[in-house]
Amino acid sequence: MKSGREVVHEEFRRFLKRGDHRITPERFEVLDHAVDYEGHFGADELYVQMKSSHSEISRATVYNTVELLAQCGVLSKRNFGENKTRYESNVGKTTHDHLICTNCGAIKEFSEPKLQKIVKQISKDIGFEASGYSFNIFGKCTNPSCGMNKENE
Amino acid sequence: MKSGREVVHEEFRRFLKRGDHRITPERFEVLDHAVDYEGHFGADELYVQMKSSHSEISRATVYNTVELLAQCGVLSKRNFGENKTRYESNVGKTTHDHLICTNCGAIKEFSEPKLQKIVKQISKDIGFEASGYSFNIFGKCTNPSCGMNKENE
DNA sequence: ATTATTGCAAACGCTTTGCACTCCC
DNA sequence: GGGAGTGCAAAGCGTTTGCAATAAT
Numbered sequence: 016m017k018s019g020r021e022v023v024h025e026e027f028r029r030f031l032k033r034g035d036h037r038i039t040p041e042r043f044e045v046l047d048h049a050v051d052y053e054g055h056f057g058a059d060e061l062y063v064q065m066k067s068s069h070s071e072i073s074r075a076t077v078y079n080t081v082e083l084l085a086q087c088g089v090l091s092k093r094n095f096g097e098n099k100t101r102y103e104s105n106v107g108k109t110t111h112d113h114l115i116c117t118n119c120g121a122i123k124e125f126s127e128p129k130l131q132k133i134v135k136q137i138s139k140d141i142g143f144e145a146s147g148y149s150f151n152i153f154g155k156c157t158n159p160s161c162g163m164n165k166e167n168e
Numbered sequence: 169m170k171s172g173r174e175v176v177h178e179e180f181r182r183f184l185k186r187g188d189h190r191i192t193p194e195r196f197e198v199l200d201h202a203v204d205y206e207g208h209f210g211a212d213e214l215y216v217q218m219k220s221s222h223s224e225i226s227r228a229t230v231y232n233t234v235e236l237l238a239q240c241g242v243l244s245k246r247n248f249g250e251n252k253t254r255y256e257s258n259v260g261k262t263t264h265d266h267l268i269c270t271n272c273g274a275i276k277e278f279s280e281p282k283l284q285k286i287v288k289q290i291s292k293d294i295g296f297e298a299s300g301y302s303f304n305i306f307g308k309c310t311n312p313s314c315g316m317n318k319e320n321e
Numbered sequence: 322a323t324t325a326t327t328g329c330a331a332a333c334g335c336t337t338t339g340c341a342c343t344c345c346c
Numbered sequence: 347g348g349g350a351g352t353g354c355a356a357a358g359c360g361t362t363t364g365c366a367a368t369a370a371t
Contacts, residue, residue: 037345037350059335073353078336096302098251098360099335114296125290129282134305137278143267145307149249152287154298190325190370212360226328231361251335252360325370333362343352 023050023089023106030087041072045080049090055101055122095122095151112149116156123156176203176242176259183240194225198233202243208254208275248275248304265302269309276309 027046031038048065049056056064062077081102085092093101095115112130114123130150138145155161170178180199184191201218202209209217215230234255238245246254248268265283267276283303291298308314 035350039345039351041352057335071353075337075354076352079351092249094247094249094251096245096247096253098247098253100249100251114291114294114298116296117299123294123296125294127286127290129286133280133282137267137280138305138307141267141276141278142310143269143276143305143307144310145267145305146270147307148303148305150301150303152291152296152298152301154291154296154300157295157297188325192326192370194327210360224328228329228362229327232326323371325368327366327368329365329367331363333360335359335361337358338356340354341352342354343350345350346348 019106020047020050027084027087027089031083034086036083041076042080042083044070044072045077046084046089049081049084049102050104050106052104055093055095055103057099057101061102094149096153112151114152114154114156116158116161117153118155119158119161121156121158121161172259173200173203180237180240180242183236187239189236194229195233195236197223197225198230199237199242202234202237202255203257203259205257208246208248208256210252210254214255247302249306265304267305267307267309269311269314270306271308272311272314274309274311274314 023046024043027043028038030036031042045061045065048061048068048070052061052064058078058081059074061081062072062074065072065077081090084090085102089105090102091105093103093113095101095113109126110131111124111126114125116122127150130148134145134148137143176199177196180196181191183189184195198214198218201221201223202214205214205217211231211234212227214234215225215227218225218230234243237243238255242258243255244258246256246266248254248266262279263284264277264279267278269275280303283301287298287301290296
């Protein structure tokens with residue numbers, strides 16, 4: 016039986032061949048660090064994390080590769096309104112969207128199957144081939160420790 | 169009877185007083201240019217446009233003011249996944265979201281009242297005071313001229 | 322008078338680019 | 347061998363910041 020790691024490698028390899036991209040060790044090294052990363056990360060954060068684990072991959076390659084991984088479907092590309100691109104591993108996860116606390120920065124996930132249907136319906140109505148969507152809810156979380164820091168300032 | 173312009177000025181003035189912000193001519197100059205701007209704009213684009221119409225307002229003030237206008241509700245703050253903040257006048261418009269063509273950059277609008285209900289329901293379920301949401305559909309528009317440029321490259 | 326606001330320029334953070342070198346195909 | 351991919355450093359872009367001058371309260 017194949018490990019999850021092997022399955023993802025295979026998936027990425029097939030994606031690369033399909034698109035006439037070359038199979039390089041650098042790309043798989045980025046893949047491994049990306050799927051191991053806990054939570055959401057920016058390309059630069061991943062680069063820094065890799066560097067600190069003594070990886071030699073360059074910043075440019077990390078940026079290029081996470082983009083390929085997003086196209087491939089291994090990663091999701093997100094934007095939480097902070098003017099930076101964030102990624103998140105899809106391995107072992109189901110479709111979900113996010114609630115973002117504008118007070119403490121906490122991010123919670125939720126699933127809402129209706130959204131897919133809405134996307135389909137609207138695309139059909141308007142004349143649009145949808146390839147994806149992004150849905151974020153902004154607000155204040157009810158976590159008792161939310162905003163603590165601010166109140167003490 | 170009051171003109172639309174006067175109404176918005178009044179609205180902004182009330183907002184400023186309520187929040188203990190000062191009433192300055194610069195803020196109203198930015199307001200005027202912002203609501204006159206056709207379509208979506210970045211703070212910097214607005215600054216450049218103002219500069220070219222011989223306005224003397226500084227970049228910093230434009231950035232500060234569009235943020236206040238968004239808080240006030242005169243503008244909507246958007247993010248179409250390009251790592252830059254975009255604004256859009258709400259004057260004379262109803263709630264809507266966007267379809268973004270990843271091929272030619274076209275942006276179409278749609279209204280879907282179900283989204284508000286979904287936001288409420290999810291916030292209630294998860295324990296979250298929602299203040300807003302962002303919903304974008306990405307894909308390819310069926311405009312016959314879409315992607316023309318690319319195909320000729 | 323007090324202090325928020327302004328203008329300017331410099332710095333910032335994330336991302337992209339140009340170019341020479343490398344190594345996958 | 348040809349050309350995509352890599353590494354590096356520099357540049358790019360939107361945005362924020364520090365500070366002295368200005369003006370609203």
